[in-house]
Amino acid sequence: MVKIGVLGLQGAVREHVQAIEAAGAVAIIVKHAEQLKELEGLVLPGGESTTMQRLIDRYGMMEPLRQFAADGKPIFGTCAGLILLAKNVIGQQTPHIGVMDVIVERNSFGRQVDSFEIPLSIKNMGENFPAIFIRAPHIVTVGPNVEVLANYDGRVVLAKDGQFLGCSFHPELTEDQRIMAYFVQMVEQSVLTILAKR
Numbered sequence: 001m002v003k004i005g006v007l008g009l010q011g012a013v014r015e016h017v018q019a020i021e022a023a024g025a026v027a028i029i030v031k032h033a034e035q036l037k038e039l040e041g042l043v044l045p046g047g048e049s050t051t052m053q054r055l056i057d058r059y060g061m062m063e064p065l066r067q068f069a070a071d072g073k074p075i076f077g078t079c080a081g082l083i084l085l086a087k088n089v090i091g092q093q094t095p096h097i098g099v100m101d102v103i104v105e106r107n108s109f110g111r112q113v114d115s116f117e118i119p120l121s122i123k124n125m126g127e128n129f130p131a132i133f134i135r136a137p138h139i140v141t142v143g144p145n146v147e148v149l150a151n152y153d154g155r156v157v158l159a160k161d162g163q164f165l166g167c168s169f170h171p172e173l174t175e176d177q178r179i180m181a182y183f184v185q186m187v188e189q190s191v192l193t194i195l196a197k198r
Helices: 013-023 033-038 049-058 062-070 080-085 178-197
Strands: 002-008 026-030 041-043 075-078 088-089 100-105 116-122 128-132 137-141 147-152 155-161 164-167
Touching: 002 013, 002 033, 002 178, 013 178, 026 033, 026 147, 033 062, 033 164, 041 080, 041 178, 049 062, 049 080, 075 080, 075 178, 080 100, 080 147, 080 164, 100 155, 100 164, 116 155, 128 147, 128 178, 164 178
Parallel strands: 002 026, 002 041, 041 075, 075 164, 088 100
Antiparallel strands: 100 137, 116 128, 137 155, 147 155, 155 164
């Protein structure tokens, strides 16, 4: 089984661990940069992106995270994790990790009290995914090689850019494992590709 980390500095860490394990992979909570070396994939959970950025900086993890991406290893960002992945964030001069070719706008669907759940149709995964939106961002613009996997209300809410998967909502808060299983398959394929090059 592949080993997938969950950045454990802030946010819905435990829920992502459970989702990864339910999708058939080994989950490891990551709190130190050295742990990244033992992983084949990584999840950046929801939470508060500015707080997560501060903690990433405090623990010296920004460059190791960028190196993890440069090594071709898959990363899945949900909600605040999508903001961390994006190359551009509206209203923000510099990106966070900045590796996914998308422009993201924060808090696109209202405040915490405006949270909602809707059935979503997802490309290659089917209908009626229970998508939970909590202070969610959305993808405003995608680069030429980005594959849009889901839209809601005219906005892109799930997309794939090579080894990066970005999601506006919170799949880890449901018992539907289709999106996490999709990411686990991305990681498994990445491992096979890396092995084939050796």
